[in-house]
Amino acid sequence: MKIYIAHSRGFDFRKELYDPIKNSSLAREHTFIFPHEKSEELFSSKDFFQNGCDLIIAEVSYPATGLGIELGWANMLKVPVVCIYKKDSILSGSLKAVTNTFLQYSDTSDLIDKITQAIQVN
Numbered sequence: 001m002k003i004y005i006a007h008s009r010g011f012d013f014r015k016e017l018y019d020p021i022k023n024s025s026l027a028r029e030h031t032f033i034f035p036h037e038k039s040e041e042l043f044s045s046k047d048f049f050q051n052g053c054d055l056i057i058a059e060v061s062y063p064a065t066g067l068g069i070e071l072g073w074a075n076m077l078k079v080p081v082v083c084i085y086k087k088d089s090i091l092s093g094s095l096k097a098v099t100n101t102f103l104q105y106s107d108t109s110d111l112i113d114k115i116t117q118a119i120q121v122n
Contacts, residue, residue, distance in 0.1 A: 001055060002054045003031065003053075004057070007058065007059040026112065026115060045073065049077045054080075056079055056082070060091055084105055
């Protein structure tokens, strides 16, 4: 499965999001796209969504305009979106326009459990 990891740039996403996924067994079972792994440049997410993306996992604990744009493209292109968020985060109500799947996590281990759950459902 090809899975795009969408997120805000408003937190240490490499340490808090990318590294836990890369260090999990999920990374051996699926292809994860980490759009800002090596660069802060814009990633051609719309093109990726059009050409074979199976699932988008969006970390939505931190609001971001770019993230919203990506989720709108995904919705338009009928790519499934799963939103994950840290416990006690305040989420934008607009997210309900692109998905009904919201998974709360409390720590890194729980994050991986929730991503595993999201993949199994989709």
